[in-house]
Amino acid sequence: MMKAALNFLLALMLPGAVLAAPAQPFDAATVARGKYLATASDCMACHTAHHGQPMAGGLVMSSPVGEIVSTNITPSREHGIGKYTAQQFSDAVRKGVRADGQMLYPAMPYTAYARMTDADVNAMYAYFMQGVPAVDRPTTPTSLPFPMNIRLSMKAWNALFLDQQPLRPEPQRSAQWLRGQYLAEGAAHCSTCHTPRGALMQEDKTRHLSGAQVGPWYAPNITSHPVAGIGAWTEAEVVQYLQTGRVAGKAQAAGSMAEAISLSFSHLEPGDLRAIAVYIKSLPPSVGHGDQSAGPSRFEQGKAGNALDKIRGVPYQENIKGANLGAQVFSANCASCHGASGQGTSDAYYPSLFHNSATVNTNNLLATILLGVDRKTADGHVFMPPFGDQVNAVNHLSDTEVAALANYMLVQFGPGQAAATVTPEAVAQVRQGGPQSNLLTLARAGMVLGALAVALLIVFILRRRKRAGAN
Ligand code: HEC
Ligand code: HEC
Ligand code: HEC
Incomplete structure (x- = not known):
C-alpha cells in the first residue's frame, strides 16, 4: 500500500515520459x-x-x-x-x-x-x-x-x-591472459578479419590470425612471428594501436580496422586492451600466405628518398608521359603532407611512408591511396583524403596514375624494385572492392555441394518419416 501510494505521488511529481515508460x-x-x-x-x-x-x-x-x-x-x-x-x-x-x-x-x-x-x-x-x-523502420530483405x-x-x-564449446579451461594461464583470450576470440572477433578462410569461407584454424584479405584491405599477420607478424611490437604498442590506431614507425589503422578502433576498441578500458595485447602477443608464431619469414619485418623496410632531381626542370607534360609519372604524381599529391622524401612530420600526424606496414602490403597501399584514412578516437580525427574519388574530380587519380605512384613508392620507401609490379588492372580490382580470389569460385562450388548434401539429407529424412508413418 505504502509503496503504491509513494509511486503514485512520484508519478504526480514526474510528468509525462516517466508515466508512459514501459x-x-x-x-x-x-x-x-x-x-x-x-x-x-x-x-x-x-x-x-x-x-x-x-x-x-x-x-x-x-x-x-x-x-x-x-x-x-x-x-x-x-x-x-x-x-x-x-x-x-x-x-x-x-x-x-x-x-x-x-x-x-x-x-x-x-x-x-x-x-x-x-x-x-x-x-x-x-x-x-x-x-x-x-x-x-524496415530494412531491405537479403x-x-x-x-x-x-x-x-x-x-x-x-x-x-x-x-559451440566454451573456451577450453587453461588453469596455468593468468587471469589477464584468460580475459584477453575471452575478449579477442569472442566479443572483439579479431579472427573474423585476420584469419584466412578455407574453401567454404570458414576460418582456417590452422592459420589462426596469420593474415587475410577483407574486401579491399588486407588484415595482416598478427601472430608473434618476429618478421611475418607483430612479434617485434611491445605490449604497450599493441595497446596504443588498439586505442589510437597509430604506432609511429610501425603502422596506422585505415579501412575496417579504423572502423573497429573508432567504434569499438578505443572505447575499451585500458585493462581490457592490455589483456588483449598480452593474449595476442602470446600466440604461436605463424607465417601467413605471402609473408616473408626472414629479413627485415614489414616495419623495418624502406628509407627516406625522392626523385626530385629527375622531375625538376622537366615540363610537367613530359614527366607524366614517361618513367617519372609516379614521382610526379607523388610530388603533386602526397608530398605536401608526407614530405618530399616521404619522411612525414616529426609529430607523426602525417606518418613517414617508409618503416610503415602499409607501404609493404600492395593491397593496403592501393586501398589507402584510393580510399584514404578516416578514424575518430580520443586522439582526434585522423583524415587523409581518398584519391580514388570519382565524384570529386580534384582528388581523382586514374588507374594508370595510381599504379605508377604505387610502384614509385614500393621502390622509394618500400621493399624495392622487385615489389614494383602493380598494374592498372590491380588498381581497378581494389577500386571495385578487392581482389576476387579463386577461393570464391571454389566456395560457390562448395556451397552448391553443401546445399545438395542438405537436399539429400532432407529427402532422406522425409523418406524415413514416410516410412515411420506407414508403419
Ligand atoms: C560483421 C557484421 C556484424 C556484426 C559485427 C554483428 N552483426 Fe548481427 N547481423 C549481421 C548480419 C549481416 C545479419 C543478417 C544476417 C542474415 O540475414 O542472415 C545480422 C543479424 C542479426 C540478428 C538477427 C536479427 C533478425 O531477426 O533478423 C541479431 C539479433 C543480431 N544480428 C544481433 C547482433 C548483435 C547483438 C551484435 C553484437 C554483439 C551483432 N549482431 C554484430 C551482421 C553483423
Ligand atoms: C573488421 C575487421 C578487423 C577486425 C575485427 C580486427 N582487425 Fe586488425 N586489422 C584489420 C585491417 C584491415 C588491418 C590493416 C589496416 C591498415 O593497414 O590500415 C588491421 C591491422 C591490424 C594491426 C596492425 C598490423 C600491421 O602490421 O599493420 C594490428 C596489430 C591489429 N589489426 C590487431 C587486431 C586485433 C588485436 C583485433 C581484435 C581485438 C583486430 N585487429 C580486429 C581488420 C580487422
Ligand atoms: C592532407 C594530407 C594528406 C595527403 C595529401 C596525403 N596523405 Fe597519406 N596520410 C595522411 C594522414 C593524416 C594519414 C593517417 C595517419 C594515421 O593513420 O595516423 C595518412 C596515411 C597514409 C598511409 C598509411 C595508411 C595505413 O593504412 O597505414 C599511406 C601509405 C599514405 N598516407 C600514402 C599517401 C599517398 C600515396 C598520398 C598521395 C596520393 C597521400 N598519402 C596523401 C595525410 C595525407
Whole structure:
C-alpha cells in the first residue's frame, strides 16, 4: 500500500515520459555492462547504415555469394528485435538462429560470439531492450541467389564449422591472459578479419590470425612471428594501436580496422586492451600466405628518398608521359603532407611512408591511396583524403596514375624494385572492392555441394518419416 501510494505521488511529481515508460525489468548496472559488451563486440559497425540511425540495420555488405543486408536490431516490435526473448537473442548471437527459426548467414559473426558467456549475452540483451532507442523502420530483405537462398544449408555449414564449446579451461594461464583470450576470440572477433578462410569461407584454424584479405584491405599477420607478424611490437604498442590506431614507425589503422578502433576498441578500458595485447602477443608464431619469414619485418623496410632531381626542370607534360609519372604524381599529391622524401612530420600526424606496414602490403597501399584514412578516437580525427574519388574530380587519380605512384613508392620507401609490379588492372580490382580470389569460385562450388548434401539429407529424412508413418 505504502509503496503504491509513494509511486503514485512520484508519478504526480514526474510528468509525462516517466508515466508512459514501459516496465524497466533490468537494473542500470546490467544495461551499462551490456552496452560495454556491445561496444566491445562492435554490433554498431554492421548494424548501422552509413548516416543511418544506430543499430537500425540496412548496411549492405558484399559477400562472395552476393549482397547481405544487416537487420534492424533496435527494440522496435515490428521491424526490430523488440519481440525477441532473452533465449531467442542468445540463439541469434551465439548460434546464428533467428527468432523465427531461420538460420542466419555467417556474415553475422556468431562463430566468435559463441565464446561469450550466458551472463554477458544476457547483459547485452538488457542493453538492446532498454538502452537502444527503437527505430520503426524496415530494412531491405537479403535475397541471395540459389542455392544460398536456402538458409537451411547453413545448418550443414554450422555442423561443420560452428564450435559451440566454451573456451577450453587453461588453469596455468593468468587471469589477464584468460580475459584477453575471452575478449579477442569472442566479443572483439579479431579472427573474423585476420584469419584466412578455407574453401567454404570458414576460418582456417590452422592459420589462426596469420593474415587475410577483407574486401579491399588486407588484415595482416598478427601472430608473434618476429618478421611475418607483430612479434617485434611491445605490449604497450599493441595497446596504443588498439586505442589510437597509430604506432609511429610501425603502422596506422585505415579501412575496417579504423572502423573497429573508432567504434569499438578505443572505447575499451585500458585493462581490457592490455589483456588483449598480452593474449595476442602470446600466440604461436605463424607465417601467413605471402609473408616473408626472414629479413627485415614489414616495419623495418624502406628509407627516406625522392626523385626530385629527375622531375625538376622537366615540363610537367613530359614527366607524366614517361618513367617519372609516379614521382610526379607523388610530388603533386602526397608530398605536401608526407614530405618530399616521404619522411612525414616529426609529430607523426602525417606518418613517414617508409618503416610503415602499409607501404609493404600492395593491397593496403592501393586501398589507402584510393580510399584514404578516416578514424575518430580520443586522439582526434585522423583524415587523409581518398584519391580514388570519382565524384570529386580534384582528388581523382586514374588507374594508370595510381599504379605508377604505387610502384614509385614500393621502390622509394618500400621493399624495392622487385615489389614494383602493380598494374592498372590491380588498381581497378581494389577500386571495385578487392581482389576476387579463386577461393570464391571454389566456395560457390562448395556451397552448391553443401546445399545438395542438405537436399539429400532432407529427402532422406522425409523418406524415413514416410516410412515411420506407414508403419
Ligand atoms: C560483421 C557484421 C556484424 C556484426 C559485427 C554483428 N552483426 Fe548481427 N547481423 C549481421 C548480419 C549481416 C545479419 C543478417 C544476417 C542474415 O540475414 O542472415 C545480422 C543479424 C542479426 C540478428 C538477427 C536479427 C533478425 O531477426 O533478423 C541479431 C539479433 C543480431 N544480428 C544481433 C547482433 C548483435 C547483438 C551484435 C553484437 C554483439 C551483432 N549482431 C554484430 C551482421 C553483423
Ligand atoms: C573488421 C575487421 C578487423 C577486425 C575485427 C580486427 N582487425 Fe586488425 N586489422 C584489420 C585491417 C584491415 C588491418 C590493416 C589496416 C591498415 O593497414 O590500415 C588491421 C591491422 C591490424 C594491426 C596492425 C598490423 C600491421 O602490421 O599493420 C594490428 C596489430 C591489429 N589489426 C590487431 C587486431 C586485433 C588485436 C583485433 C581484435 C581485438 C583486430 N585487429 C580486429 C581488420 C580487422
Ligand atoms: C592532407 C594530407 C594528406 C595527403 C595529401 C596525403 N596523405 Fe597519406 N596520410 C595522411 C594522414 C593524416 C594519414 C593517417 C595517419 C594515421 O593513420 O595516423 C595518412 C596515411 C597514409 C598511409 C598509411 C595508411 C595505413 O593504412 O597505414 C599511406 C601509405 C599514405 N598516407 C600514402 C599517401 C599517398 C600515396 C598520398 C598521395 C596520393 C597521400 N598519402 C596523401 C595525410 C595525407
